Structures are given as C-alpha cells and as structure tokens.
Amino acid sequence: MTDTAAHEFWRGARKALPAILSACPFGALFGALAVDNGLSISEAMLMSATVFAGASQMVGIELFGQKVQPWLIVLSIFAVNFRMVLYSASIARHITHFSRAQKAFGLFLLTDPHYAETERRADATGRVRFAWFLGYGIGLYVPWQIATALGAVFAGLIGNPAAIGLDVLLPIYFLSLVMGFRQRRNWLPVVATASVVSVLALKVVGSPWHVSIGAVVGMVLAACLPLPAEEKDSAISKHYRN
Numbered sequence: 001m002t003d004t005a006a007h008e009f010w011r012g013a014r015k016a017l018p019a020i021l022s023a024c025p026f027g028a029l030f031g032a033l034a035v036d037n038g039l040s041i042s043e044a045m046l047m048s049a050t051v052f053a054g055a056s057q058m059v060g061i062e063l064f065g066q067k068v069q070p071w072l073i074v075l076s077i078f079a080v081n082f083r084m085v086l087y088s089a090s091i092a093r094h095i096t097h098f099s100r101a102q103k104a105f106g107l108f109l110l111t112d113p114h115y116a117e118t119e120r121r122a123d124a125t126g127r128v129r130f131a132w133f134l135g136y137g138i139g140l141y142v143p144w145q146i147a148t149a150l151g152a153v154f155a156g157l158i159g160n161p162a163a164i165g166l167d168v169l170l171p172i173y174f175l176s177l178v179m180g181f182r183q184r185r186n187w188l189p190v191v192a193t194a195s196v197v198s199v200l201a202l203k204v205v206g207s208p209w210h211v212s213i214g215a216v217v218g219m220v221l222a223a224c225l226p227l228p229a230e231e232k233d234s235a236i237s238k239h240y241r242n
Contacts, residue, residue: 005131012135019113019140024147026054030061031151037061041152048148052109052141055211056080082212086219087115094122095133102130109137116180186225194218 027048034044039061051057056077063073088107095103114136122128181187198214205213 005129008129008131009135009138012132012137013139015117015132016113016136016139019111019117020143023054023113023140024143027144027147028151028154030054030057031148031153032155033058033151034061034148035152035155037064039064039152041149044152045145045149048145051077052144053077053081053084053111054144079212083112083215084110086215087112091115091118091122091128094118094128095130098130098133102134106130106133106137109134109141111137111140114140120180186222189225190218190222193221 030048031041031044034047034057035041039047047057047060051060059076059080060073063076087110095106098106114133117136118128118133121132178191194214194217197217198210201210201213
C-alpha cells in the first residue's frame with residue numbers, strides 16, 4: 001500500500017470512530033445474547049465474522065432457539081438486510097473504478113454508517129477511493145468482532161441493556177445519519193413517507209419486513225419526484241456527453 005493509499009485507509013478508519021462508539025455496545029450485547037441462546041463463544045464469533053450485520057444477527061439468534069426451519073431463518077435475515085441491496089445500488093456510481101475483487105470484499109463490509117459516510121465522501125470530494133472505503137469498513141469490522149467476543153465471554157455481567165441506556169445509542173446514531181442528509185433535495189417528503197410506511201408495515205406485516213418495505217417506498221418516491229431544473233439540465237448534458 002502506497003503512502004497515499006495508507007493515508008486514505010487511516011482517514012477512513014478514523015472516520016468510523018463515531019460508529020464504533022455507538023455500535024460496540026450492541027456487538028457486546030449480541031455476544032451475550034448469543035451465549036444465552038445456546039451458542040458457544042466460537043459460534044457467536046463466527047456469526048459476527050461472516051454475517052457482520054447487527055440487526056440480522058439479533059434476529060438470527062432469536063430464531064435459532066425456536067425450532068424454526070433453516071430457510072425461514074435465512075429469509076428473515078435477508079429481509080432485514082435487504083436495505084443493503086438498495087445501499088449498494090445507490091453507491092454503485094461512486095465505485096465504478098473498483099475492481100471486481102475490491103467490490104466483492106468492500107461491499108461485504110458495507111453497513112448503514114458506512115453507506116452514509118460513503119455518500120458524504122462522494123459529495124465532498126467527488127471520488128471514493130478504495131483505500132478509504134476499506135479503511136472505514138475494517139475500522140468498524142474489527143472492533144465489532146472484539147465487542148462480540150467480550151460480550152460472549154462476560155455474558156452474565158451485561159444484564160438488561162435498557163436499564164443503563166445502551167438500547168438508545170444505536171437509534172440515536174442512525175437518526176444523526178439521516179439528519180446528515182437533510183440538505184439534499186426532497187429529503188423531508190422521502191424520509192417522512194418512508195417513516196410512516198415503515199411504522200404501518202410494522203403494525204400490519206410485522207418485523208423485520210417493515211424495514212425493507214419502508215426503504216423501498218422511500219426509494220420509489222425519490223425516483224418519482226421531479227429533479228430541480230439545474231440538476232435536470234446537468235443530467236441531460238452528462239447523458240449526451242456519454
């Protein structure tokens with residue numbers, strides 16, 4: 001890795017620090033719950049290493065102990081993680097210069113905060129370098145594994161996360177991510193519609209499908225809303241140049 005690439009890698013890793021502080025308590029909580037649900041420490045670590053998605057990991061361990069068919073567990077985890085398909089489609093235009101191997105490995109590390117910061121990075125610099133993208137992903141992946149191990153080893157000491165306020169850290173961080181995009185066009189109608197639809201879907205369809213349903217409706221609305229005149233002219237001229 002060249003000096004410039006190394007600099008970009010560590011810049012991305014440092015950018016992940018706020019996400020680490022918010023996510024690690026949930027990594028530890030997952031480790032503790034996994035052990036409480038009958039997984040060994042090594043099994044909990046294996047799940048964190050291969051799935052690397054906090055919400056779907058929580059769903060998985062809850063279903064493991066309920067004698068649910070394996071295909072239904074896989075489907076439920078896919079439903080929770082379906083938003084990653086939308087994230088990947090959204091940032092595809094920023095990573096066209098990545099090789100196939102870089103895309104495969106980099107997108108394995110994609111998470112909610114990683115997506116948000118990638119969009120911000122593209123807005124700020126016009127280009128997302130693989131070293132930065134990898135640095136952010138690794139910067140969050142490694143602490144998550146450590147937190148899982150600590151939670152699994154010291155499962156009995158964590159207790160009820162709601163009693164000490166740990167349950168609100170990640171929702172607050174996610175809200176800050178959403179608010180960070182408030183300057184973008186049509187932000188309010190898209191966020192409001194997706195939020196209302198998600199809540200309604202939670203009541204009608206149930207978890208975890210409400211996450212994907214709200215995301216899809218928000219995406220469709222964003223695609224249907226008209227572009228501002230200057231963005232429309234820019235998009236047309238870019239099309240003809242290509």
